[in-house]
Amino acid sequence: SQQGEEDPQALSIQEGENATMNCSYKTSINNLQWYRQNSGRGLVHLILIRSNEREKHSGRLRVTLDTSKKSSSLLITASRAADTASYFCATDAVETSGSRLTFGEGTQLTVNP
Amino acid sequence: ETGVTQTPRHLVMGMTNKKSLKCEQHLGHNAMYWYKQSAKKPLELMFVYNFKEQTENNSVPSRFSPECPNSSHLFLHLHTLQPEDSALYLCASSQEGSSLGGGYTFGSGTRLTVV
Numbered sequence: 001s002q003q004g005e006e007d008p009q010a011l012s013i014q015e016g017e018n019a020t021m022n023c024s025y026k027t028s029i030n031n032l033q034w035y036r037q038n039s040g041r042g043l044v045h046l047i048l049i050r051s052n053e054r055e056k057h058s059g060r061l062r063v064t065l066d067t068s069k070k071s072s073s074l075l076i077t078a079s080r081a082a083d084t085a086s087y088f089c090a091t092d093a094v095e096t097s098g099s100r101l102t103f104g105e106g107t108q109l110t111v112n113p
Numbered sequence: 114e115t116g117v118t119q120t121p122r123h124l125v126m127g128m129t130n131k132k133s134l135k136c137e138q139h140l141g142h143n144a145m146y147w148y149k150q151s152a153k154k155p156l157e158l159m160f161v162y163n164f165k166e167q168t169e170n171n172s173v174p175s176r177f178s179p180e181c182p183n184s185s186h187l188f189l190h191l192h193t194l195q196p197e198d199s200a201l202y203l204c205a206s207s208q209e210g211s212s213l214g215g216g217y218t219f220g221s222g223t224r225l226t227v228v
Contacts, residue, residue, distance in 0.1 A: 035219075042117070
């Protein structure tokens with residue numbers, strides 16, 4: 001079964017607005033991570049939130065985790081055109097040995113100038 | 114530059130060719146991964162190496178053959194590929210077993226086109 005399903009699949013906003021992306025997963029996790037990918041490039045790690053954490057901040061990023069609902073959200077505040085990219089959540093499941101990230105299909109964010 | 118370098122950036126090969134993708138990490142990580150990214154599909158984990166030993170082969174066809182000569186280098190040898198193998202191939206590394214946890218560091222990928 002697929003872990004990490006993002007919602008929405010695509011999001012288009014104006015510069016300065018906030019962008020919220022959601023991720024749902026199915027199994028128990030050690031941590032959940034968010035990554036960003038510019039078109040045709042590799043993924044860049046943004047933030048990691050552990051299963052015992054509920055909220056985490058990094059600059060303009062705010063991540064929440066609700067393990068009871070098996071969901072997470074990524075909020076980008078005061079968006080910029082340079083934030084245009086695909087955003088992926090990835091889960092490190094308890095059931096797997098070692099670190100094995102499973103990625104969702106991603107949310108394509110477009111920030112219009 | 115992320116610390117994970119992949120070459121080549123682009124590769125076009127015929128179905129009868131043999132080619133290799135190379136990945137090198139300068140981060141001192143102990144685990145390396147190959148992922149395949151196709152359009153409209155989630156990233157698919159292909160292979161995992163931990164301390165040079167292959168610890169996972171995610172039901173990948175034998176036309177893909179990984180090699181990890183040391184903890185800094187990872188190769189993906191390709192032969193008799195199919196057009197549906199065209200995709201972005203991403204290499205990543207991480208430090209497994211760290212009490213702090215941590216994310217993966219990805220290379221920029223190799224865009225492979227099989228003709």
